[in-house]
Amino acid sequence: MDTSQYLEIFIDETKEHLQNLNEQLLVLEKEPDNADTINEIFRAAHSLKGMAGTMGYKRMQRLTHDTENVFSEIRNGKMKVSANLIDTLFQSLDALEEYLENIQQTADEGTDDHEPIIKQLNEILASGTGEASKAAPAPTSTPTEEKKKESTPENGKFSRKYKSMKLEEHEITAINEAYKKNMKVFGMTVYVQETCILKAARAFLVFKALEEIGEIIVSEPKVQDIEDERFEFDFSLYLITEADEGKVEKVVKSVSEIEEVVLEKIEKMETAPEEKVEEKVEPQEPQQTQAAAQAAPQAAPTKQTAPAKQAAKPVVNRTVRVDIEKLDALMNQVSELIIAKNSLVSLSSADSANVSMQGFHEQIEYLERITTNLHESVMKVRMVPIESVVSRFPRMIRDISKKLDKKMELYMTGEDTELDRTVIDEIGDPLMHLLRNSADHGLESNEARVQRGKPETGSIFLNAYQEGNNVIIEVGDDGNGIDVENVKNKGIERGIITAEQAETMSDKDIIGLLFLPSFSMAKKVSDLSGRGVGLDVVKSKIESLGGDVEVKTKLGEGTTFVIRLPLTLAIIQALMVELGGEKYAISLGNIQTIEEVAVSDIKYVQAKEVIHIRGMVIPIIRLDQVLDIGPREEEPGNLTVVIIKKGDKLAGLVVDNLIGQQEIVIKSLGKYINNTKIISGATILGDGEVALILDANVLI
Amino acid sequence: MEENRVGIEAVQYIVVKIGSEQYGIDIKYVDNIVRMQKITRVPKVQHYFKGVINLRGEIIPVMSLRLKMNQPDDQFTNATRIIIIKMEAQAAIGVIVDEVKEVVTLEEDEIEKVFYDAKDENAGFINGIGKHQGELISLLDLNAIIGEKENV
Numbered sequence: 098m099d100t101s102q103y104l105e106i107f108i109d110e111t112k113e114h115l116q117n118l119n120e121q122l123l124v125l126e127k128e129p130d131n132a133d134t135i136n137e138i139f140r141a142a143h144s145l146k147g148m149a150g151t152m153g154y155k156r157m158q159r160l161t162h163d164t165e166n167v168f169s170e171i172r173n174g175k176m177k178v179s180a181n182l183i184d185t186l187f188q189s190l191d192a193l194e195e196y197l198e199n200i201q202q203t204a205d206e207g208t209d210d211h212e213p214i215i216k217q218l219n220e221i222l223a224s225g226t227g228e229a230s231k232a233a234p235a236p237t238s239t240p241t242e243e244k245k246k247e248s249t250p251e252n253g254k255f256s257r258k259y260k261s262m263k264l265e266e267h268e269i270t271a272i273n274e275a276y277k278k279n280m281k282v283f284g285m286t287v288y289v290q291e292t293c294i295l296k297a298a299r300a301f302l303v304f305k306a307l308e309e310i311g312e313i314i315v316s317e318p319k320v321q322d323i324e325d326e327r328f329e330f331d332f333s334l335y336l337i338t339e340a341d342e343g344k345v346e347k348v349v350k351s352v353s354e355i356e357e358v359v360l361e362k363i364e365k366m367e368t369a370p371e372e373k374v375e376e377k378v379e380p381q382e383p384q385q386t387q388a389a390a391q392a393a394p395q396a397a398p399t400k401q402t403a404p405a406k407q408a409a410k411p412v413v414n415r416t417v418r419v420d421i422e423k424l425d426a427l428m429n430q431v432s433e434l435i436i437a438k439n440s441l442v443s444l445s446s447a448d449s450a451n452v453s454m455q456g457f458h459e460q461i462e463y464l465e466r467i468t469t470n471l472h473e474s475v476m477k478v479r480m481v482p483i484e485s486v487v488s489r490f491p492r493m494i495r496d497i498s499k500k501l502d503k504k505m506e507l508y509m510t511g512e513d514t515e516l517d518r519t520v521i522d523e524i525g526d527p528l529m530h531l532l533r534n535s536a537d538h539g540l541e542s543n544e545a546r547v548q549r550g551k552p553e554t555g556s557i558f559l560n561a562y563q564e565g566n567n568v569i570i571e572v573g574d575d576g577n578g579i580d581v582e583n584v585k586n587k588g589i590e591r592g593i594i595t596a597e598q599a600e601t602m603s604d605k606d607i608i609g610l611l612f613l614p615s616f617s618m619a620k621k622v623s624d625l626s627g628r629g630v631g632l633d634v635v636k637s638k639i640e641s642l643g644g645d646v647e648v649k650t651k652l653g654e655g656t657t658f659v660i661r662l663p664l665t666l667a668i669i670q671a672l673m674v675e676l677g678g679e680k681y682a683i684s685l686g687n688i689q690t691i692e693e694v695a696v697s698d699i700k701y702v703q704a705k706e707v708i709h710i711r712g713m714v715i716p717i718i719r720l721d722q723v724l725d726i727g728p729r730e731e732e733p734g735n736l737t738v739v740i741i742k743k744g745d746k747l748a749g750l751v752v753d754n755l756i757g758q759q760e761i762v763i764k765s766l767g768k769y770i771n772n773t774k775i776i777s778g779a780t781i782l783g784d785g786e787v788a789l790i791l792d793a794n795v796l797i
Numbered sequence: 798m799e800e801n802r803v804g805i806e807a808v809q810y811i812v813v814k815i816g817s818e819q820y821g822i823d824i825k826y827v828d829n830i831v832r833m834q835k836i837t838r839v840p841k842v843q844h845y846f847k848g849v850i851n852l853r854g855e856i857i858p859v860m861s862l863r864l865k866m867n868q869p870d871d872q873f874t875n876a877t878r879i880i881i882i883k884m885e886a887q888a889a890i891g892v893i894v895d896e897v898k899e900v901v902t903l904e905e906d907e908i909e910k911v912f913y914d915a916k917d918e919n920a921g922f923i924n925g926i927g928k929h930q931g932e933l934i935s936l937l938d939l940n941a942i943i944g945e946k947e948n949v
Contacts, residue, residue, distance in 0.1 A: 679838065724840040764856040766849060769890050769943060770842050779837070779849055779856045787837035787851045 104204060107152050109418065111197050114141045114148075118190055119492045122183060126495070129178035139168045145193070154206040157196040163218045164189050170222060185217045187492070257286055257359050262317045262333055271314050272363065275337040280311075283345055285360030286333040293354040297326040302352040304334075310348055311338025330356075335363065417518050419478050427478065430471045437464045469760065472668055480515035483561050483570070486525045487512055490532055494557060497536045504543055504554040505536055511561035516568050520642050520662055524570070527635040531572040531658050532557060534631065539574035539656050549653070551575065567644075567686055568664055573657030579650040581607050608648050612636045643777065645794050647744060659744065661794070669763060671780075673756035673788065674739065677726035680788040682761050682780055683750070687793035689742040691755065693735050708738065708749055715740060717749045718796055723775065729753065741793040748797045763790060807904050810927065812934055813880065813894035815862055816869075820894075821901070821927055821934040822880060828889055829881035830897055833873050847871075850879065850891060857881060859891035865942060866922055871895070882939060890943055901934070903927045908936065 121138045124131060146161035164186065170176040192211040199207035262284075264272075272282050287303055289296045300323045307313055316323065316334035323332055338345060342362060349358040440460050487509055494507040516524070540546075540555035547553050560571045581604045588594045588610045594602065612632045639646050644662035663669070663686070671682040672691075692710060699706050699717060706717040717738065721728060738749040761780040777792035810821030811830075829852070836848040836859055845864035849856050859879055863871050871877065876896040883889045909926045924938035 726840075766839065766856060767858050767890065768888055769860070770839060770846055770849075770858045775841065776839060779839075781851045781854060781856070785851055786835065787849050787856060789837065789839060789849075 103152065104200070107148055108197065108201055111145060111148060111193075114145045115190060115194055115197065116488055117141045118145075119187075120488065122186055122190070123491050123495060125178060126180075126183050135168065135172050139165065139172050142168050154196065154200065156208075156210055157193060157200075157206050160189055160192055160196075160211055160215060163215050163222075164193075167218055167222055176222075182221055185214065185221060187496075189214045189218060257284070257361065262315065262335070264315060264335070268315050268335070271337065272335065280337050280339055281341070282314075282363040283336045283338065283342065283360045284333070284363045285336065285345070285349070285358055286331055287349055287355060288331045288357040288359075290354045290356045291330050293330070296328070296330065296354075297324055299352055299354050300324075300328070300332055303349055303355065306348045306352060307334075307336055307338075307345070310340045310344065311336045313337075417479060417481060423474065423478050427471070427474045430467055430474055433467050434464075434471065437467055472760070476517070476668070479518050481518050481521045482512065483514045483516055483521065483524075483568075484512040486521055486528065487559060487561070490529070490559065493529065494532065494536060497533065501537065503536070503540060505540055506554055506556055507532070508556060508558040509560070510558075514561040514563055514568055516662060516664070523638060523642055524660075524662070527638045527660070528559070528570065528572060530631055530635050531660075532559065535572060535574035535576065535656070539576035541577050545577075563664070564661075568662045570660040570662065571657050572660070573649075573655055575655040578652040578654055578656050579608055579611070579648070580652060584608065584610055608650065611648070612646070645743075661744070669761060671759055671761045671790065672739065673759050673782075674750075674752040675754040675756055676720055676724065676752055677729070679724075679726065680756065680782070680786065681720075681724075681752075682759070682788050682790045683739060683741065683793055684790070685758065687741045687743065689740040689747060692738045692740060692749070694738050694749075695735055696732060699736075710740075713747065715747045715749050717751060720750050720752055720791075723796070741797065743794050743797045746797050748793075750791075750793075750796065761788075761790070807902050808908075809900055809902050810934065810936065811880070811900055812898040812929075813878075814896040814898055815866075815894055819898070819932060819934045820862075821903070821936040822882070822892075823936075823939065824900065826882050826884055826939055827880055828883040831879050831881065831891075833877040833879060833893075847893065852881065852889075852891075855889065857889050857891050859893060860943075861893050862937075862942070863893070882943065884939060884943060892942070901927070901929045903929060903934075 118138060118141050121134050121141070124134045125138065128134065142161055142165040146158055146165055149157040149161055167176070167182070167186065171178060176182075189211070192209075192214055195209065195211075196206045199205060275282050287300075289299050293299055304313060304316075304320070304323075314335045314337060316332060318328045318332060322328060336345065340348075342360060345360060346358055349355060349360075437460060441457075441464070444457055444460060490509070491507050494505060497503075498505050535557045536555075540557070541549070541551075543553050543555075546555060555574060555576060557574045558571070560569075562569055585594075585599045585602070585607050588607065589596050589599055593610060593613060599607070612635075636646050639660055639662070642662055644660060647659040647661070648656065649659060650656040663684075670685040672685055672688055674681050674683060692708075694708050694710075699708055701707070702714065702716075706719070707714050708717055709715075720726075736751050737753070737755060738751055739755075740747055740749050759782075761782075763778045764780060765778055766776065774795045775792060776789045777795075778790045779787050780790055782788050809824040811824055811827055813820050813822060831850075831852065834850055836850055838848040839846065839858075843860075845860050847859045847861050849858050851857075861871050863869060871893050872895075874895070878894055878897045879891040880894055880897070881889050881891050907928050909928065911923055911926060922938055922941050923935045924941075925936040927934040927936055
């Protein structure tokens with residue numbers, strides 16, 4: 098069955114289920130007896146299994162199957178939730194995510210069987226329920242169990258295990274082909290002496306010897322496992338050769354430390370396929386791909402090479418799930434747009450004498466309203482709640498907490514804050530980095546916390562909210578805060594600043610050093626952070642999204658990183674201003690108020706111009722100087738000052754004239770111009786003229 | 798500045814005039830030639846960037862070849878043109894020239910290679926001299942002109 102058309106849905110839903118499982122598991126970890134959670138988990142795991150099965154992802158299905166078994170036992174009250182269990186379950190979720198990733202990239206689930214996890218799951222199942230898990234299919238563990246069972250009967254010592262091997266269709270074809278060519282096929286099980294130390298090497302020699310006289314179609318365990326010594330003292334294989342039985346036996350036994358080889362000529366495999374169909378759930382097909390993937394060609398048992406599946410482009414396009422209501426609204430607006438267009442057409446084609454200017458203006462206004470609404474609707478369609486990014490963080494913090502052996506708790510608010518899809522896609526890594534930073538460096542060790550009279554469990558918080566045209570995301574902790582002196586010394590030590598510079602720098606400037614490349618405060622490099630590639634990457638990433646980062650810190654009380662992101666990327670509401678004949682746009686989101694200030698009201702603080710309005714002292718920025726525009730011939734008595742705002746900081750921009758509010762489309766200046774950051778882009782005005790967009794966040 | 802044009806037999810150049818000198822621009826990089834129009838100044842950029850223009854809804858930076866090559870600033874006349882060069886997709890750039898003259902086809906043997914002279918800072922912008930009907934055409938090395946970033 099061709100399932101490719103369902104791939105996108107599958108990936109989407111699997112992601113949802115995995116996320117759900119992650120969340121529920123976290124709950125379960127805290128409340129092991131919560132029946133609702135267990136039921137929820139079971140349901141999600143069950144749907145996952147069903148979906149993976151339908152799509153033909155066998156490994157994934159098997160892993161979910163085993164996971165589900167465990168949940169089922171928990172649900173039936175036969176097993177208790179233990180820390181070990183939760184860990185294993187998380188691991189299997191990670192493994193499933195890995196599959197999903199592979200599927201997303203290549204439409205194939207990959208070749209990793211995640212045997213250790215499956216084995217662990219079965220062990221948990223076995224020990225937890227007190228009975229052997231016969232139902233669970235676990236190929237690598239099966240030989241072990243079989244061996245234990247079989248070692249009791251006398252004749253079982255050298256059993257013909259190859260008979261129980263499952264053959265894939267193409268392998269059977271290969272065998273049947275061989276008969277057509279008058280070749281012989283042997284099935285055999287080779288036993289290595291139990292005293293043998295280098296059994297992988299012996300096995301390798303056997304493989305090599307056999308490949309000199311024929312072709313190995315399939316082996317059990319797989320070649321990779323044998324090389325990694327993941328087998329007991331025997332392995333089975335099928336060989337196509339022209340040699341006879343005696344010769345084959347001789348060849349195998351010529352390798353030293355081989356205890357016994359049982360082999361048999363295999364007859365044609367007519368009946369095999371039917372049996373195989375049922376058994377297909379057992380994933381045996383990695384044979385071909387695995388062999389191709391590994392760098393051990395000498396043992397590659399089949400001549401088939403897997404096609405290069407490593408496509409550079411993910412097979413699935415990025416999608417946004419859209420509420421049907423939003424689409425309906427969009428549709429409505431488009432139909433209105435068409436109506437507006439038609440009215441304009443009829444107006445223009447009407448007898449020119451009868452065209453009333455008023456009707457024309459009405460239509461223009463109507464059109465304006467529609468386009469504004471349309472823009473809004475399209476933006477809404479592109480908006481995704483930030484939840485889709487942050488929902489994986491509790492799990493991450495849990496893992497870090499375990500790893501560092503530090504008690505911490507993540508508190509999140511505002512997960513429903515919406516951001517543009519393109520921003521959402523990019524913001525995950527910087528946030529993750531900041532959270533790790535908080536967990537690793539921000540929070541003190543439990544002991545230190547207790548000593549300092551803080552609660553033993555550290556808090557990390559992530560708050561998201563909308564502020565004007567921006568979305569603010571705060572990532573912080575109640576740890577020790579940033580030691581400014583420490584940073585200063587480090588800066589001097591690293592030669593980034595001189596001692597004299599350090600003296601004159603404000604605390605804020607010094608903290609800004611943290612964002613410089615390769616400036617890491619961590620005393621030791623840890624797994625999580627501290628390699629000095631971090632904050633600078635975070636900063637540049639956020640800046641590339643049109644946002645900025647700020648740090649608030651108080652020694653002993655904690656650090657908060659404040660990320661400010663624009664709500665939308667492409668279209669903004671802006672105030673157009675005029676400066677020396679040039680037009681500039683300032684995003685409305687940054688503007689607090691517009692004031693008319695008499696020149697005589699300008700005061701000086703530290704030789705800088707400020708104004709004093711309603712109890713606030715606001716620094717004045719002469720835009721004409723910043724933008725290299727010649728000064729005006731005569732200074733008017735009153736200045737038009739646009740008060741801009743960034744966080745709790747204000748500044749006043751002096752402009753010549755206000756033109757008005759306008760919706761503008763942001764365009765990039767291209768890569769050749771060395772951007773000064775003051776100009777965040779350009780826009781094209783109604784008359785075709787180009788106006789530059791000022792980035793108020795940089796000016797402050 | 799060794800040429801990589803070995804093996805290509807004939808190349809078409811757009812011949813432009815800047816001052817009294819004739820320059821050739823490889824035609825395969827030329828996207829468009831437009832008349833002089835209002836250039837919006839962009840503050841705090843490299844001195845040879847005149848600003849940006851709007852070309853059918855696209856913002857395109859415009860540089861002055863004269864300033865780039867340390868010649869006197871442009872005098873805009875009726876003949877002044879902006880040549881839109883597209884070295885790669887999504888990255889067009891305009892260069893101002895005094896006049897666009899013609900398109901010539903130069904055979905390989907009509908092109909004389911020039912070698913980089915460290916003493917002459919403008920030599921790096923030219924990668925060959927074409928001889929065409931008794932006239933000399935300096936062939937511009939667009940990579941050197943556009944690619945190089947210079948801080949203000």
